[in-house]
Amino acid sequence: MNTFLNNFPILAIMILFVGAFVTSLVGRRSALARNGVVLVSMTAALAMMLALVKPVLLDGQIITYWLGNWEPVEGWAFGICLEVDALSLFFGLIVTVAVFVSGVYSFTYMNHDDSLVNYYTLFLMLSGSVLGLVLSGDLFNIFVMVEIMTFTAVALTAFRNTYEGALEGALKYLVVGSLGSTSLLVGIAMLYSQLHTLNLAQISALIPGQGANPVIIAAFAFLFMGFATKAFLFPFQPLAADAHAVAPASISLMISGVLTKCGVYGIIRLCYVLYENLNQPLVQYLVTGFGAVSMFICVTMAFNQHNFKRLLAFHSISQVGYVITAVGLGSALGVSAGLYHAMNHTIFKGLLFLTAGAVQHQTGSLDLDSLGGLSKRMPRTTLLFLIGAASISGLPPFNGFASKWMIYQAAFQRGAATGNFFFLFVCIVALITSVLTLASFIKVAQSVFFGQLPEQYKEVKEVPLAMRIPMWILAVLCIVTGLFPTQVQNYLLLPATSAAFNAANYIDQAMGLGYAAAHGIATGGVAGLMVSDCWNPTSWLMLLFCITCAVAIVALLASPNDLKDAHISSCDEQAEVLDAKYESFFSGEESVYSQVGGSDLFWGFKHNWRKYFSYMHDWHSGIVNDYTLYGVVAIAFVLLACIILL
Amino acid sequence: MMAVNYIGSFALIALGLYCMVAKHNLIKVIIGMGLVDYGTNLLIVSVGFNPGGTAPIFTIAELTRESFFVDPVPQALTLTSIVIGACMTAMSLSLVIKLREQYGTLDTRKIRRLNG
Amino acid sequence: MKSKFRKKNIIVRCAADLFLPLACTFGCYVVLHGNTSPGGGFQGGVLVASAILLVFLGHGGTRVKDSFSSKLLHSSETIAEIMYVVIALLGIFTGLNFCVNFVFAGQELETSILMNDAVGYHVMAGIACLLIMMLSTLEPEDKEQDAPSEEKEVAPK
Incomplete structure (x- = not known):
């Protein structure tokens, strides 16, 4: 199909980048023009993604777009392509919605800061690179987009560079993040050395023919750890905490809601499309184990925090742990539960970060010990915070409840089907984590919004409407996606999940019909999800x-x-x-x-639990060398495990 | 012959990682990041090398089935990766300059206000 | 101090003046021939931008500040980026794909040469901006401490 709709993926990416350039050109003259350009490009990208919903998500088409018409010749793809299937579009929608909300919020939120032209330029470049990552069909492009994403995110983290610790957080993020980028690049080089192609579809088709090639398996380990760094999984969670605590709230939303989603997207793409024949117990243990460990450790770390946003950051990684756990289960229900929770995580975590930003904007403080009683002064923000807190803790009728329910069900089902106690154990860990999350949010609510109002905050006012509108958008989404889980499953999760399980179709659309069959890849797909309704x-x-x-x-x-x-x-x-x-x-x-x-x-x-807490406190030492060491050890561990056991 | 390249590249990466883990001076940490980068670049270039191949510069007319040249794709990747590495170094150095102004030190053991 | 520096380094100044046009010309050559020979926008752009370093070595930091407007360079960087995207988008407007070669299709000349130029322009402006920024951080040290900075110490030898 060569309609104009085909151009929408590249146009959506390019309009964000062009928006960034135009912002830096015209933004210095007038603030109005700057905000106008930002708003127009964000809205256009969102509209283009929405326009793709019908053909891709509902009709199940896959849009393959070869840049410069360099189509595959004799079964070898040497051009760069964008390939948009339901999985990509699912994440593309999450990204564009989060970008829109964050952008609208920052119009008012950032009004105390100067050199905003740089802020918006970097912000739009960050958005464009993330969108480019999820829509790309080329491994090296994914790497380049990851790099642009990391640089812009680091620069935005350090944007308020007079704020205590901003530079420190940014530098740690850059140094340890470079470990993940290098891991990604080494994995790409290894894959290229064996397969001589960078196209995702072709790699996916050629891997089964390689058999038990150790280089291919080592490449899996490197790529997995690369994406795990970008999702801030277990040994990398201090980076997220440092970066979140010091970044502006709108950027915290981007880091937690969008950047971690890139890691999740990469892991799903890697485990289910690229290495779809590698769906072995070990990979499931590996991915689920990483998810479960980060889920538990981060939620306990959150107990000790005294900074509002740092606490939220640990919860954010804890929720990403849920997503990865569900994705690693290897069943269709697991993947769809993971996708559902990924979507919900962006929504409720974004809402919580924006309320934290509202508190910071009005009071100038994020310290849990000094804040208190703000519900008297900021009742609407309190309501929004409670909606977000109830969602993240998995209370009905909000969306966190529905997706966590699916995750428990998927883990339990998987454990019952395989008779393996590991998955049952993971299910129990997930339940405990959810309880601890609720406990932790009771603490936050108690110390920020209820209790005594300190003297210095007597004059605090409610945040302006322009900041409340983005928060309300997210709050309404929280309720809507929680009340109608069946519709979400049918129209969003099922297409995305079947795209993840149908690598043959992905290959055929890119490389020409019959290419997958010629390389011995059977057509997969998911007929329907066996979900027990949580409102039963x-x-x-x-x-x-x-x-x-x-x-x-x-x-x-x-x-x-x-x-x-x-x-x-x-x-x-x-x-x-x-x-x-x-x-x-x-x-x-x-x-x-x-x-x-x-x-x-x-x-x-x-x-x-003081021994555990003091051990974990020492473990998060704040020294960049230590964090690098954890990362190196984790990469070495995964590499050895994969090479020895696969 | 090619084994030397691979050993060299992984040795560079290992040296760089050692620098990043063991050295407490931020500048040395950044040098370590650079070393890791160079090791990766060497790895990619080595991947595309064909013994005896010529430089991959042709026009469409000159290209025949018999032409034997080194793989141009890894070279393009290396170029991109070099540029990215340069950006990374520049960015981290500029952060270090600012950090030095704020903290008055380059010792990573003292730059740990965000911890726990 | 500045005058002392100039008097001492007539050789450096003459060499800089001599190589300045050469560097620019060679850089432009590399950019323009990027699509048929090794090199391309990035390398050529860096070569052209290195002219700033020559000016700095030969004539000192104040001359760099006088001769180049970093504001203009900054906006030309942006313009080059937009140029690249617009050339790439022309493919879509003609009913083909993004980044497609359509202007002189089938001939030696392609749109890729125009894109190459845009990249060269962009890199030139970007690196020049960076260099000016870095050189300007050297300046205040010169004024504060009377001792010559390292670079100037090396030059006379």
């Missing part, structure tokens, strides 16, 4: 039953005598009170003595 009354009954059981067990475990003793002796013996203070579930002081700050709400839990 039976499920709710089960949930109620489980909760009742849990409460009963907890009540039985703590013998009532201890509790009574603690209460009675509290007047006489101070020592026993101190013991009772640190009990897991029944801790707490008499309300007369209770002066616990909002940010220290879970001190009993923290005290019982």
